[in-house]
Amino acid sequence: MHLAELKNLSAADQRRAVCFDQGRLTIEDIVDIASGAAQVTLSAEPAFRAAISRGADFLDRLLSEDGTIYGVTTGYGDSCTVNVPAELIPELPHHLYAYHGCGLGELFSPAQTRAIMAARLASLSKGYSGVSVGLLEQITRLLKENLLPLIPSEGSVGASGDLTPLSYLAAVLCGEREVWRDGTKVPAAEALATAGITPLRLRPKEGLAIMNGTAVMTALACLAYQRAEYLVRIATRITAMASFALDGNAHHFDETLFAVKPHAGQQQVAAWLRQDLPTDDAPRNQKRLQDRYSIRCAPHVIGVLADALPWMRASIENELNSANDNPIIDGENERVLHGGHFYGGHIAFVMDSMKNAVANVADLLDRQMALLVDSRYNHGLPANLSGADGARASINHGLKALQISSSAWTAEALKQTMPASVFSRSTECHNQDKVSMGTIAARDCLRVLQLTEQVVAALLISVRQGVWLRCKQEGAPQPQQNLQQMMELLTVDIAVVQEDRMLEPDLRLLLERIRLQHWQLYQ
Known part of the structure; x- marks a missing residue:
């Protein structure tokens, strides 16, 4: 041409x-x-x-x-x-x-x-x-x-x-x-x-x-899978930034430590965290012996979703590539085969499982934010991660309301995790007397993903603010290359919060970035 x-x-x-x-x-x-x-x-x-x-x-x-x-x-x-x-x-x-x-x-x-x-x-x-x-x-x-x-x-x-x-x-x-x-x-x-x-x-x-x-539930499951797969990566990067901001102990992600509990997805999350958090920045005795669970156990939480994704993919793609109506017409052998391939049980189970694992990631991130904004637990950062100085600090409230919103979104996500597949109803004169509820499960899962992505947006503002505040401290270490690059990317979209301001526009922009998978993470 x-x-x-x-x-x-x-x-x-x-x-x-x-x-x-x-x-x-x-x-x-x-x-x-x-x-x-x-x-x-x-x-x-x-x-x-x-x-x-x-x-x-x-x-x-x-x-x-x-x-x-x-x-x-x-x-x-x-x-x-x-x-x-x-x-x-x-x-x-x-x-x-x-x-x-x-x-x-x-x-x-x-x-x-x-x-x-x-x-x-x-x-x-x-x-x-x-x-x-x-x-x-x-x-x-x-x-x-x-x-x-x-x-x-x-x-x-x-x-x-x-x-x-x-x-x-x-x-x-x-x-x-x-x-x-x-x-x-x-x-x-x-x-x-x-x-x-x-x-x-x-x-x-x-x-x-x-x-x-099963086309509707299967299509929604494909879209949900793509979002859940990215969630594993962005939640891991947020965890690394939260750990840095909290002056955490990177040795919690040691390779030998994770070799003795061989869940592949969990090990992958820990490996990504090691890329982001160098373990030779300070002798062990200068760090706390153990960080709180939302940092220390992050690979164990995110890893559940990471380890579930391969079998979820297999089930979704098998359904996608199936003849799933009734009756099945075998033109080659000239047979009409009456069955129940319209039943969406596999998709229902995948979607019920996915929303559970995804909501747990939302809860993990919400707990990280609770540590970041609380001056009792954030190891020397200002209350509510406020960037205001001097007398103006008294009237500025930083990310106080953002943490409340994050908690609300998390609670709603957790509430949505009741499995839809167990609520089968007998319908259509008891002909359809056991049904999958797969489409309801898929719709629920997409809602949980939406709420979790809202928590992710809130955490991106929080960890960007937390890392900035940590780096301002005298003698503070600087982020490793991956985190430094992430900070530069976030700086394009998010100004630091020095004076209280409306954060909704920032959140909406970040949500668009998340849904477009704007940041390429962990090649």
């Missing part, structure tokens, strides 16, 4: 492409699609398209032979005993999304919606759902045009999959309900017409295939 042609490419055309076929996708693929860093393509390989068509063609043959197929020639759920007359079969998929249009609550964000659509496309692309290539192309086209269904976040019990929220995707594919278009709510029919997209008329099983799966 000529240079002139390259210059004419739009920014969207230069994004990396994530190809949907029967291959394996990663969490990062979904996260990048959600953020707009990647674009979706559907494989044009003849073998892939033939595999998709095989299932749809088999269903057509089965229908012509008067076969009984759940959700195709029968009603749904407990209504599976109701036979649908042949002349009404084409209408059935449209009734499915119509009566499931009862979601409430906040709408999923555009990024979350892109992730949901990508997760559903991934499952349908496995070739075991009995859908047409045209359906996959329609989802792909919506993503490329950035026409995103308005999906309410509440109404799924996580089995039979995410029926109610995914009904909004099914409806939009058919030109009904509303979409986001350039940040504006627009009727789906209008948006599709403007983009030159013909609304679908769903084939017999396609409504069920779109809706009867």
Whole structure:
């Protein structure tokens, strides 16, 4: 391609492409699609398209032979005993999304919606759902045009999959309900017409295939995983800065010490702390023998999350790369397999576990802040980390209120850790009598992550202030290179607090930095 042609490419055309076929996708693929860093393509390989068509063609043959197929020639759920007359079969998929249009609550964000659509496309692309290539192309086209269904976040019990929220995707594919278009709510029919997209008329099983799966909870789990992974790193850097500000004992992170308790994630956190905190800055007898737990045991707290991430990734990516609707259509062997792959138990367990580990990190950081602002425990720093001098110190209160807010966010995060998966409810005339609650668990986990990131923002202000105050003291050691660089980066965004000021703008800026993973930590 000529240079002139390259210059004419739009920014969207230069994004990396994530190809949907029967291959394996990663969490990062979904996260990048959600953020707009990647674009979706559907494989044009003849073998892939033939595999998709095989299932749809088999269903057509089965229908012509008067076969009984759940959700195709029968009603749904407990209504599976109701036979649908042949002349009404084409209408059935449209009734499915119509009566499931009862979601409430906040709408999923555009990024979350892109992730949901990508997760559903991934499952349908496995070739075991009995859908047409045209359906996959329609989802792909919506993503490329950035026409995103308005999906309410509440109404799924996580089995039979995410029926109610995914009904909004099914409806939009058919030109009904509303979409986001350039940040504006627009009727789906209008948006599709403007983009030159013909609304679908769903084939017999396609409504069920779109809706009867775990795409919503799986998409949210992918987004949660990315944030939790970064939390491990930023919480470790904050711990190092807190230890320095408190004149802590870096020997608590000794390599030999951690070799005797071989949790790999915990050892990694300790190793990162050793990069940030040199252990030869003072003889051992000049340091306190033991720091308080929120410093000394930080690798043991952050390490729980670090050690959980690998198995969490495995469970999330297995779900992402599964055919998770019902029935499964085996076009190759011409079989209809009735099961329960819509059940989101693995995602529910991961999300319940993740929010517990994440909230514990919030609690750890909140305890570190409590030490930093308290002149009884911060080893010579001013009360509330106030930077005011002389007579003005009497009217300045430093980070007193910030510590209160941090404590409030931490308490709310801890309150959210009740596992959702144990609150199964019998629904739908006792057909869905054991359900996963995976989507509620995922929504809870994202809320816990949001609150914990708010605590992180508060701690970044606190440790930046604490390190600055420590370095001002006569004869004080200077931070090692990693911490010095972090201080320089934070200085760009956060002025030291010498006179009391409103800190909300600082917090909001830091939250944006955290969510964009602005600081590259521990290569």
